[in-house]
Amino acid sequence: MSSAQTPTAADLDTLSLQLGRPVRDVVAISARCVCGNPLVAATAPRLSNGIPFPTTFYLTHPVVTAAVSRIEADGEMNRMNDRLAADPELAAAHRRAHEAYLAARAEIGARAGTGPVPEIDGISAGGMPERVKCLHVLVGHALAAGPGSNPLGDETLQLIAPWWTAERCSCAGAWDIAAEVPSRDLSRHVRRQNQGYSVLNRDSEPGRDGA
Template structure:
């Protein structure tokens, strides 16, 4: 199986903006990939290096879920050496992105070239620990990333994650999520015409969003997930409005269902392999 196929299995989707494998685990499987600044459609990819190893993804997500992003942001504020380390990495990230683009800009006109590690727009404000760990694994010597990695115990699993890959559990998870989103569709339809459901549904939607954010950590840097999340949010806002939205379009509900299913299946794959 070639690297691209392995990465697709690790991510549960076809990889985009993939340039090469930048770091492998001790078992030989891809662990970190180097990314182009733009995909084939010209959409920006927010960071140069991306964690694909399911073991690393899950471990880093647990650190984030325990408040790791805020904690490490605080460490950067207090420790001048960490801040210098971050500033150097972000300068290198910008250079790498411009070099890889080879003069090409995407739909954002090159605006994303100025983003830091993980797509951060302000030095010192961390967004995604996965991106900082990926940078350190691909380019050893990045102190902040290496200190984040040091919290992973063990850093690598005793057996390769991909040796244990079995599509059967994933199929069951996806079937469960399909059922849940079909039920969600029915309830959204009801809420569009029954004002009594509005307040309760809004509260539940917020809880679901919080849970997805917790389970996926701060890894919504994938633009297609961000767009899907936005579409779902937009449509849910419409159907729970005080009055049913004019010109009700079933295809809009389908967009929201697809968006939600995409997010749910991504979370299920990452954290319940």
């Protein structure tokens, strides 16, 4: 994470266009397309509205997120969970990815100045350390931290190769670069702001409604 880049104003605008909503509390750009556009945004563990946010590495690029969604729809998470239950070595690697995720979140939190976030203490994302519940999270971590950091994220990157690889740019037409940058945030985190909040359910897919 030490090599992650502080986002520029242009990065933030691009992220908002990629997501279709205003981006918020981005601390760093953790992975970029070969052309320089953001792929993964590192988000503070506590949002500026006070809500804890466990999805540190948020996958933003529409082509990558769509490709990962295809793999999820094909049932790959169930197959990975079966393998985790049967393969102690894979399960141990998955737990190490969980521990690395927590360590990276602590570093991002320190950069953001958020301080401790006890609501998500020990909770990573994506179903780690025991299951797989969101491949977007695992891919975001794999892209941010590099090969070997999240083995199942690495596997998913191989599976999406027919639609996206890190070696080629897939940005053309992926979002409307001429569109007005979104200014109104309708995500569920904002909707819940005045309703009280408890930490995101670990069984949900936090990464798709955050950053």
